[in-house]
Amino acid sequence: MAKRTQRCEKTVAVKKGPWSPEEDHKLVAYIQRYGIWNWSQMPKPAGLARSGKSCRLRWVNYLRPDIKRGNFSKDEEETILELHQAIGNRWSTIAARLPGRTDNEIKNYWHTHMKKRFKAAIESVHEEAKGSGDKETSKNKLSEAGQLFLVDEATKVASLKLEATCSASSSVFFPVWEVDDRKGQIAEQSVCASDVTFGELQSLDSQVWQQEPIFPCDSYINHVTSDYWVSLIDKTG
DNA sequence: AACCAATACAACCGCAGGACG
DNA sequence: TCGTCCTGCGGTTGTATTGGT
Structure with missing residues (x-):
């Protein structure tokens, strides 16, 4: 597909590579003042020699005030694990479940x-399998360990329907997914009653930024995140 | 101290798809 | 209906850091 924006971005000299604190400051200050209105046109008025894509990525992955830095908790790991097992490499969907x-x-x-x-884990099971005389048990163990990698392939099948069971012992929000045959997209159908509150909270949290609204000046973004902006601008300014 | 390999993570690229004129 | 523009996603690459020898 021909895309003028992408063509233009190639002809105009745009900076690449790591972002400097000054660039971060400019982007944050601009979004704080004017909100997110059009990524491809924002860099220029913001005083950045970056592509819109680059700005968006920097904001979404690094500058956004609700970003949680640091190591992943056990719960987060479990969630990633379970969701990856269920839906494969749908990172944005998984991310939506991890505020x-x-x-x-x-x-x-x-x-x-x-x-x-x-x-x-798979290698260790392999070793175990080699040493075991019980072929059927070994086969099952290998199959279990291998599932996690086979999921990638499995999710490519458009007609796949996945149903995850509600686990009373699990504190992880665990929805029932269905893959839309036409687009391969996943629709959330229902949630475990016992986890609704947690799920809703997660959902609400993530939706705020997922939606990437066009913020009216001095609205939502300011009062929610003012401390963050002040500290960042202090550091970089 | 110097070198190299492995690891971690930031950033880029290409593409798909929705919105809109 | 078609073409253009924009956004977002997933894969991949580049680079800084860390650990081992």
Whole structure:
């Protein structure tokens, strides 16, 4: 598909690479003042020699005030694990269930930490299988360990329907998913009654930023996050 | 101390799809 | 209906940091 914006971004000299504190400051200050109205046109008035894409990415993955930094908790790991098992590499969907975490962060975390762990797990099961005389048991164990990687392939099947059961012992919000045959998109159908409150809270939290509204000047964004802005601008300004 | 490999994470790229004229 | 514009997603790459020798 021909896209003028993308063509333009190639011809206009745009800076690439790591963002400087000054650039961060400019972007934050601009969004604080004018809100998010059009990523592709924002860089210029904001005084940034960056592409709109780059600005958006920097904001969404790093500058957004509700970003939660630091290590993933056990609960978060579990959630990632279960959702990845259920829906595969749908990082944005997984991120929507983890307030403060971005799809990019989760994707990176998966590739660097969790995938490695599962590989190790599979290898250990392999070793166990070699040493075991019971072929059927070994086969089952391998199958269990391998599921996590096979999910990727499984989710490519458009007609796939996934049903996750409600686990009373699990504190993790666990919806029932259905893959839309036409678009391969997933619709949330229902939630465990016992987890509704938690799920709703998560959902509400994440929706605030997922929607990326066009903020009216001096509205929502200011009173919710003023402390954050002040501290950031102090640091960089 | 110097080098190299592994790891972690920020950022980029290409593409799909929705909105709109 | 078609073309254009914009946004968002997932895969991939680049680079800084850390750990081992």
